[in-house]
Amino acid sequence: MSYRGQSWRTAPLTRVFAAAAEARVHETPVRPARRLKVKCSPPPEEPKPRCGGSGATEATTESQLPPAERLRGPSTDHGLRMEVMASLFKRFVRMKERLVIGLAAFTIAFTILIVMDLQLDLGYSGHHLLPSHGRLKMAEDPQRDTVYNNFRRKFLQRLNTSKEIISGSGSEPTSVTPTAVEIAKNSRLRTTSSSHSHDDFADLREYVELAEGVAVESSIVRPSAESSEDNPTIAEVKHLKLGSNSTLLEKFHLQIRRQELYPKGSQLVEDLLHFMAIQPIYHASEKSGGTQLKLVIDYTNKMQALFKPMRFPREQQTLPNHFYFTDYERHNAEIAAFHLDRLLGFRRCMPVTGRLLNMTTEIYQVTDSDILKTFFVSPAGNLCFHGKCSYYCDTGHAICGSPDTLEGSFAAFLPSKSAIPRKVWRHPWRRSYHKRLKAQWETESDYCNLVKELPPYNEGRRLLDIIDMSIFDFLTGNMDRHHYETFKIFGNETFTLHLDNGRGFGKPFHDEISCLSPLLQCCIIRQTTLDTLLT
Ligand SMILES: Nc1ncnc2c1ncn2[C@@H]1O[C@H](COP(=O)(O)OP(=O)(O)OP(=O)(O)O)[C@@H](O)[C@H]1O
Numbered sequence: 132m133s134y135r136g137q138s139w140r141t142a143p144l145t146r147v148f149a150a151a152a153e154a155r156v157h158e159t160p161v162r163p164a165r166r167l168k169v170k171c172s173p174p175p176e177e178p179k180p181r182c183g184g185s186g187a188t189e190a191t192t193e194s195q196l197p198p199a200e201r202l203r204g205p206s207t208d209h210g211l212r213m214e215v216m217a218s219l220f221k222r223f224v225r226m227k228e229r230l231v232i233g234l235a236a237f238t239i240a241f242t243i244l245i246v247m248d249l250q251l252d253l254g255y256s257g258h259h260l261l262p263s264h265g266r267l268k269m270a271e272d273p274q275r276d277t278v279y280n281n282f283r284r285k286f287l288q289r290l291n292t293s294k295e296i297i298s299g300s301g302s303e304p305t306s307v308t309p310t311a312v313e314i315a316k317n318s319r320l321r322t323t324s325s326s327h328s329h330d331d332f333a334d335l336r337e338y339v340e341l342a343e344g345v346a347v348e349s350s351i352v353r354p355s356a357e358s359s360e361d362n363p364t365i366a367e368v369k370h371l372k373l374g375s376n377s378t379l380l381e382k383f384h385l386q387i388r389r390q391e392l393y394p395k396g397s398q399l400v401e402d403l404l405h406f407m408a409i410q411p412i413y414h415a416s417e418k419s420g421g422t423q424l425k426l427v428i429d430y431t432n433k434m435q436a437l438f439k440p441m442r443f444p445r446e447q448q449t450l451p452n453h454f455y456f457t458d459y460e461r462h463n464a465e466i467a468a469f470h471l472d473r474l475l476g477f478r479r480c481m482p483v484t485g486r487l488l489n490m491t492t493e494i495y496q497v498t499d500s501d502i503l504k505t506f507f508v509s510p511a512g513n514l515c516f517h518g519k520c521s522y523y524c525d526t527g528h529a530i531c532g533s534p535d536t537l538e539g540s541f542a543a544f545l546p547s548k549s550a551i552p553r554k555v556w557r558h559p560w561r562r563s564y565h566k567r568l569k570a571q572w573e574t575e576s577d578y579c580n581l582v583k584e585l586p587p588y589n590e591g592r593r594l595l596d597i598i599d600m601s602i603f604d605f606l607t608g609n610m611d612r613h614h615y616e617t618f619k620i621f622g623n624e625t626f627t628l629h630l631d632n633g634r635g636f637g638k639p640f641h642d643e644i645s646c647l648s649p650l651l652q653c654c655i656i657r658q659t660t661l662d663t664l665l666t
C-alpha cells in the first residue's frame with residue numbers, strides 16, 4: 132500500500148503501519164483508481180504528489196517502495212513516531228491559537244452587541260439598566276447628605292394631598308388615564324372626610340429667615356436687590372413717544388420696564404385681554420420657530436396675537452408613558468400660566484386669553500395658501516388643518532374643529548425683534564431631551580456652584596430669576612424649560628421672560644420636584660417670592 136496517493140497529513144501514519152498491513156495487501160482486492168480520493172493540496176515542505184495520473188491503478192505493494200524505506204528497522208519506527216508526535220504537537224498549537232483568536236473575536240462582538248443594545252434600546256439585554264420609558268430619576272443616592280436630600284427629608288415629608296392619585300381604590304395602575312375631573316372628584320371625596328388645619332410653615336420660616344449676624348451673601352433668603360429708581364420703560368430707553376393713533380399693543384410695549392412687563396393692577400392688561408378675545412380677525416399666518424403649530428393673528432388695526440390651538444380635551448392629562456418632550460402643548464396651560472405668573476407678582480408673562488374661533492371665517496378665509504393646502508374634512512365631518520412645522524404638523528396631529536369651532540389661546544404679541552431685540556439664553560438647568568441621558572445638573576448636586584461662577588449668574592438678579600422661574604415651573608408642572616429670553620436693551624439687569632408655558636398643567640395631581648432643582652441646589656430664594664408663597 133503506497134502513501135503517495137494519500138493526503139500529506141496521513142502519509143507518515145501509512146508508513147508506520149505499512150509493514151503490518153503488508154500481509155493483508157496480498158489478500159485485499161485492488162481497488163480501482165476512481166474510488167480513491169486524492170487530495171491535491173500538498174504541504175509546502177513535501178514533493179508534489181501525482182494528481183490524476185494516467186488512469187492506472189494506485190494500489191502498490193511494499194515491494195514497490197524505495198529500498199531505503201524497506202531497509203528501515205526499529206530506530207526508523209522511533210523516528211517516525213517522533214515525527215508523528217511533532218506533527219500532532221504543531222496541530223495542537225495551531226488549534227490553540229485559533230481558539231484564542233476565536234474567543235477574543237467573540238468577546239469583542241458580544242461587547243459591541245451589549246453596548247448597541249443599551250444605546251439603541253433593542254432589548255436583547257433585558258433592560259437591566261433602565262426601562263425604556265421609565266422616568267429619569269435624580270441620580271443621587273437618597274441617603275446622601277446633600278442639600279436636595281436634606282430638603283426632601285425635612286420639608287417634603289408632610290402629607291401631600293396633591294400627589295398623583297390613581298383612579299379606583301386599588302393600587303393597580305389602570306391602562307386608561309383618568310381625567311382631571313374624575314380625579315378631582317375622587318380627591319374631594321377624600322379630603323372632605325378629614326379636616327385640614329392651615330399650615331403656616333413656621334418651621335420653614337425659622338429655618339430660612341435671615342438670622343442676625345449672618346451675611347446676606349450666605350443667607351438663604353435674599354432681598355431683591357433691584358433699585359426701584361433704575362427701572363426705565365422701553366419708551367424711556369428708546370426715547371419713543373406714544374402717537375395719538377397708537378394701538379393698545381403699542382402702548383403696552385412702550386410701558387414694559389426693566390423689571391417687569393407691566394405694573395401691578397394694570398388696566399392696560401385687562402383692555403388687551405378683552406381686545407384679543409373679541410376683535411375681528413383680519414389675517415392669520417403661520418408663526419415659525421418652536422416645535423408646535425402657532426398662528427400669528429392680525430387684527431384690523433395692526434394689533435397682533437400669538438394663537439395656539441386646543442389639541443385635545445382640557446381634561447386630558449399627559450399620558451403616563453409620555454416624556455415632557457413628546458407631550459403636546461395645552462392652550463389652557465398658556466392661559467393659566469399667565470394668571471399664575473400675575474398672582475405670584477412676577478409679571479413676566481405676556482397677557483394671554485382664551486377665545487373660540489370659527490375656523491371657516493376666522494382662519495380658512497383669512498389665511499395664506501401654505502396653510503390652506505393643509506385643510507381637510509375628517510371622517511367625523513370636522514374641519515381640520517395641520518400647517519407646517521418641525522414636529523407635530525401632519526394628518527395624524529391635525530387640529531380639528533367641532534365641526535369648525537376651535538378653541539385656542541391668544542397671547543399679546545411681543546415687540547418686533549427688529550425694534551426691540553431679545554437675547555435667547557440656554558437655561559442652565561435644561562433637561563437632556565433624551566429618554567435615557569441625564570443632564571449634568573441631574574447627576575451633580577453641587578451643580579449650582581458651577582453656575583454661580585458664570586456670568587450672568589455670578590452677580591445681580593439673574594440667578595434669583597432662574598429660581599423664581601423654577602418655582603413657577605414647579606407650580607405649573609412645566610418640565611419643558613430649555614431656553615429663556617430677555618430684552619437686550621435692558622442689559623443683564625433685567626427680568627427673564629416667562630414664555631412658552633404650553634407644556635404645563637399636564638399632570639395636575641403630580642408634584643415634579645425636579646423642577647425645583649435650581650432652588651434646591653442653590654438654596655437661595657428671593658425674599659419677595661418667599662413672602663408671596665407663604666402668605
Ligand atoms: N407672545 C409672543 N409674541 C411673539 N413672539 C412670541 C411670543 N411668545 C413666544 N414667541 C416667540 O415664538 C417662538 C416660539 O414660541 P414658543 O416657544 O411658545 O413655541 P413652541 O412651539 O411652544 O416652542 P417649543 O417647541 O420650544 O416648545 C419663541 O422663540 C418666541 O421667541
Ligand SMILES: [Mn+2]
Pocket residue numbers: 421423460611631632633634
Ligand atoms: Mn412650547
